[in-house]
Amino acid sequence: DSKKRVDNSWKNMGAPDLSWESKEERKDITGWLGDAVYTGDENEVSFGNDDFIADLDADNISYRILKDSNMLTSMCQYYQGLPQGDEDTYRITEFLENNSYENIEKAIFERIKVSDINGDQKLTMEDLKGNEVYEDTYLFLEKLKEVEGKK
Numbered sequence: 849d850s851k852k853r854v855d856n857s858w859k860n861m862g863a864p865d866l867s868w869e870s871k872e873e874r875k876d877i878t879g880w881l882g883d884a885v886y887t888g889d890e891n892e893v894s895f896g897n898d899d900f901i902a903d904l905d906a907d908n909i910s911y912r913i914l915k916d917s918n919m920l921t922s923m924c925q926y927y928q929g930l931p932q933g934d935e936d937t938y939r940i941t942e943f944l945e946n947n948s949y950e951n952i953e954k955a956i957f958e959r960i961k962v963s964d965i966n967g968d969q970k971l972t973m974e975d976l977k978g979n980e981v982y983e984d985t986y987l988f989l990e991k992l993k994e995v996e997g998k999k
Contacts, residue, residue: 876955879903884985885959895984900991904939911946940995949996953989960985 876882880903883895905926912922931938957971960982965975976986
């Protein structure tokens with residue numbers, strides 16, 4: 849990053865939830881985390897299935913490239929390994945190997961604004977459940993937890 853003069857910290861004044869302090873945060877914000885927390889003009893996140901597939905594939909392939917150093921090989925092996933009919937489990941399993949569920953949930957709850965419905969002074973899935981703004985974020989986390997529970 850220093851050779852390419854990439855900003856590893858950035859304050860987004862228009863959308864503070866999309867600011868970052870490090871290259872790891874930058875990578876996540878421009879992918880799955882940005883889709884999970886940015887409410888946009890519609891005052892709701894847009895983290896539908898197309899974003900889910902694109903974000904997890906990009907994250908998974910980027911981790912493979914870090915190990916292998918060959919983008920084309922990493923991409924080909926990743927997509928050749930996708931099982932017909934169970935692609936989401938494959939994506940999520942690899943995603944959770946590279947990112948712990950606890951860190952994913954923590955990163956999301958640090959950036960979103962929801963009410964502490966149960967009053968325990970901590971944002972949890974119960975606080976997120978039924979929230980119209982973050983409905984897609986809730987579903988994303990639920991998908992991750994479901995696959996994590998099968999491990």
